[in-house]
Each structure stands twice: as C-alpha cells, then as structure tokens.
Amino acid sequence: DIQMTQSPASLSASLGETVTIQCQASEDIYSGLAWYQQKPGKSPQLLIYGASSLQDGVPSRFSGSGSGTQYSLKISSMQTEDEGVYFCQQGLKYPLTFGSGTKLEIK
Amino acid sequence: EVQLVESGGGLVQPGRSLKLSCAASGFTFSDYYMAWVRQAPTKGLEWVASISYDGGSTYYRDSVKGRFTISRDNAKSSLYLQMDSLRSEDTATYYCTTGYYFDYWGQGVMVTVSS
Numbered sequence: 001d002i003q004m005t006q007s008p009a010s011l012s013a014s015l016g017e018t019v020t021i022q023c024q025a026s027e028d029i030y031s032g033l034a035w036y037q038q039k040p041g042k043s044p045q046l047l048i049y050g051a052s053s054l055q056d057g058v059p060s061r062f063s064g065s066g067s068g069t070q071y072s073l074k075i076s077s078m079q080t081e082d083e084g085v086y087f088c089q090q091g092l093k094y095p096l097t098f099g100s101g102t103k104l105e106i107k
Numbered sequence: 108e109v110q111l112v113e114s115g116g117g118l119v120q121p122g123r124s125l126k127l128s129c130a131a132s133g134f135t136f137s138d139y140y141m142a143w144v145r146q147a148p149t150k151g152l153e154w155v156a157s158i159s160y161d162g163g164s165t166y167y168r169d170s171v172k173g174r175f176t177i178s179r180d181n182a183k184s185s186l187y188l189q190m191d192s193l194r195s196e197d198t199a200t201y202y203c204t205t206g207y208y209f210d211y212w213g214q215g216v217m218v219t220v221s222s
Contacts, residue, residue: 097154
C-alpha cells in the first residue's frame with residue numbers, strides 16, 4: 001500500500017499569512033494527488049486534484065504543487081473561512097490512501 | 108445541483124449486518140466511478156470500497172474484503188454497501204462519494220457497532 005505522510009499535524013496562521021502543508025508518498029505517485037478541506041461536522045470538499053488542478057469553485061488562493069513523492073498545498077493569504085482539517089490523498093493505486101490530516105487554525 | 112443522500116445507518120451489534128444506500132441526483136450517475144469513504148469519530152478519512160461505471164469491477168480495502176460488498180443500480184442512480192460480520196472497528200461515518208478523486212460527497216451516515 002502507498003503510505004501518505006502529511007505534515008505538520010497542526011498549525012496556526014494569522015490572517016493574510018501564507019500557509020504550506022506537505023504530503024509525502026511512500027513511492028512515486030506521478031502527480032496522482034488530491035487535497036481536501038474538512039470543516040467541523042461537514043463532509044470533506046475537494047480542493048485540488050492531479051496535484052495542481054484547482055477544483056471548480058475553489059478560491060484561487062489555494063494552489064497545489066509537487067511531483068514524484070513530494071507534494072504541497074499552499075494557501076496564499078489565510079482567511080477565517082480556511083480554518084479546518086486538510087487531507088491529502090493518492091489516487092494512483094488501490095487501496096486509495098489518505099494522509100492523517102493537518103488541522104489549520106487562525107492565530 | 109449534485110446531491111448524494113446516504114441512508115441505512117444505525118446501531119448494530121457485532122457480527123450483524125447492515126446495508127447502506129446512496130441516492131444520487133444532478134449528474135449522470137453511470138458516468139462516474141463511485142466509492143464509500145469512512146471516518147471514525149475524531150479520526151481521519153479511510154477509503155473503504157470503489158466500483159466501476161457498470162459495476163463490473165470492484166475494489167476493497169483489506170480490512171473489509173470478504174465482509175463488505177459494494178454495488179450499484181445505474182437505472183436507479185443508487186449506490187449500496189452491504190456490510191456483514193460487522194466489528195467495533197467499523198464504527199464510523201460512511202460517506203458516499205464520486206470518482207477516485209472524490210469530487211462530490213454525501214452528508215454521511217453514522218454506523219455504530221456495539222453490543
């Protein structure tokens with residue numbers, strides 16, 4: 001199985017700050033990576049797919065990058081509504097696997 | 108508007124069965140792979156099973172293989188998860204979702220396995 005290691009586990013950011021979350025795969029996933037945001041009591045929402053493609057309706061302050069085994073999600077200007085838990089997920093091979101999540105809070 | 112509405116959850120004793128359903132609308136159901144993803148209380152996301160467009164191919168995580176069965180009815184735009192021999196570790200909110208990048212999600216249905 002492909003293991004997804006996400007870091008950090010939690011972070012706090014000020015309004016307007018740039019935030020970066022990392023995700024490392026245990027093997028090359030050839031950009032087969034997605035990022036999700038989950039707010040308390042809500043279903044996850046797809047933000048990024050194919051490592052860098054922005055899902056329709058997602059604000060442009062979100063961006064994804066990376067290749068091989070290393071990927072990152074960047075929020076270019078932290079907003080209040082960006083608080084939540086972020087998960088990465090590899091879509092290359094079954095079993096599909098998620099990272100353990102990063103809890104993002106406003107400082 | 109895309110809608111996925113799960114039903115069938117509840118409290119069940121270990122070893123018993125439960126069948127989840129997901130009613131889809133707002134998109135061409137047969138054009139999508141479908142999946143179930145679960146989330147144990149206060150935990151992360153865990154993929155459970157996926158099914159191809161016509162149901163001809165199915166995929167499961169090892170811990171549910173032989174106990175869970177994913178199926179679909181394209182004429183009814185519905186997805187199912189038959190869960191047999193339930194264990195306490197199956198306790199979670201189960202989400203119906205689309206694709207292999209999960210672009211649409213239901214609201215989730217809670218399954219509690221406890222005596």
